[in-house]
Amino acid sequence: MTKKPDIKTWKDLNVGGIIESGTSEHFKTGDWRVKVPVWQSQNCIQCMTCWAFCPDNAIKVTDEGKRGNYDYNFCKGCGICAEECPVSKKVINEIKKAAPNANITSWDAETNQTFKEKASILMVSIKDAKEKYNIK
Amino acid sequence: MEKTIVARTGNEAMAEAMRQINPDVCAAYPITPATEIMQIFSSFVNDGLVKTNLITVESEHSAISACMGSAASGARTMTATSSQGLALMHEILYIASALRLPIVLAEVNRALSGPINIHCDHSDTMGERDAGWIQIYAENSQEAYDLLINAVRIAEHRDVSLPIMVSTDGFIISHEMERLEMYPDSEIQKFIGEYKPNYNLLNIDNPITVGSLVLTDYYLEHKRVQHEAMKNAMKVIPEIFAEFKKVFGRQYDFVENYKCDDADYILICLGSTAGTSKVAVEELRQEGIKAGLLKIRVFRPFPAEEIVKYISKAKAIAILDRSESLSTQAGPVATEVKAALYDAGKIIPMQSYVYGLGGREIYVDQIKDVYRKLKNTKISEQVKYLGVKE
């Protein structure tokens, strides 16, 4: 005889459908990305702007209260952190000053050498992330 | 109990009820076509007569969203709106009911555009009849005041936990001054009691997720729960009404039976038209026509059995809908009454009308004519437009 599977029925649901907190941790959403942010810690000034702007919780803070690396399980690759990073912004302005016609954005990691060297956050393709930055 | 007799418009009556309820939070965006309910209430806030946190937002969509956040955080929450404002809330109304947040909304029935119109009809609330909110239609200022007070108890009842809208007819009630019996603030507070929320989003000792994603596996079950909550409201509403009668002396029910018991011809309507129809019933009875009126007060949940109980002995019925469903069939009230009769195994000749859209006046003579036609002419299966220029 088969035992009836232990399935929650409509009668078992909490009022308003509320559930315990933190369930998004079990639901990895990083594979939605088409671009990948890469943190260049040597250029970072630890302003935490990126952490404040990340619409997810994908930028970790270390025990010392410093900017940690990305949590790629949850980063959606939206690029907001790169857009808001003041270091990256400064580099873009520098490039534009030197070459007024340069059409450069924080997505240009692979096309602009200066940006690649000095920016604190680069946005790169999934392929480059894997091959050049060892991010899976 | 000491009652104060005052002269108040429907808007003022609802604002006074809100003052006495003294909710923790009101979020509103009272631009036209909203009425002055919120404007009056904001002066109560300004004068320190309530402790309500009044949040002014940038749209009705935001108003109901803020109300939801507030209610989910355990605050007793109210708002007010009308017409396009309610329509703009549409998306969020469904979420509020699914999250079982007992928000109380003071609604004034005004037409939806287009054409642009701010006068009375029921198209705004009828457009939200499937949003999972309890809906109560008041005939006059006294009902609006009383029912808003009852609404708090109904919405917050543990077995119900659903948002609720109490509506009055735009201009006809909202802007007309009427005699209003008000009860002492302390009695209202005693009646509504303390709000004990089902859950509290801000309780950091017990963190929860509100509004999680539910896909094909459990969405159906969640709706089944809401269905049950509405069924519970069928049981709870008469209990609260009975308690209200005990304290304040006024009797309410799902419907109002006005001389239906021996009536041959019964008219069914909602809201202020019931007042006009009562005069018609009286005059017709003097002519020897046994007329009766059934006013539907609670439209959601739909009191099908109650309605059938009062009309099943009639020779013919007329149903007046103050909104159009544009299905080429009758309006929502007639359609649902028909379904109720079908379930009860009864076939009664029924003439459905659409009337009063965009604030078009309805007169005693027109209603008398409706009764006379029930008696004297063949009933048409087609819905008729009452008072249309043709």
Ligand code: SF4
């Ligand atoms: S790309 Fe977007 S999601 Fe990823 S860390 Fe930056 S801001 Fe957050």
Ligand code: SF4
């Ligand atoms: S990566 Fe940029 S935004 Fe983030 S902390 Fe470093 S400098 Fe600031």
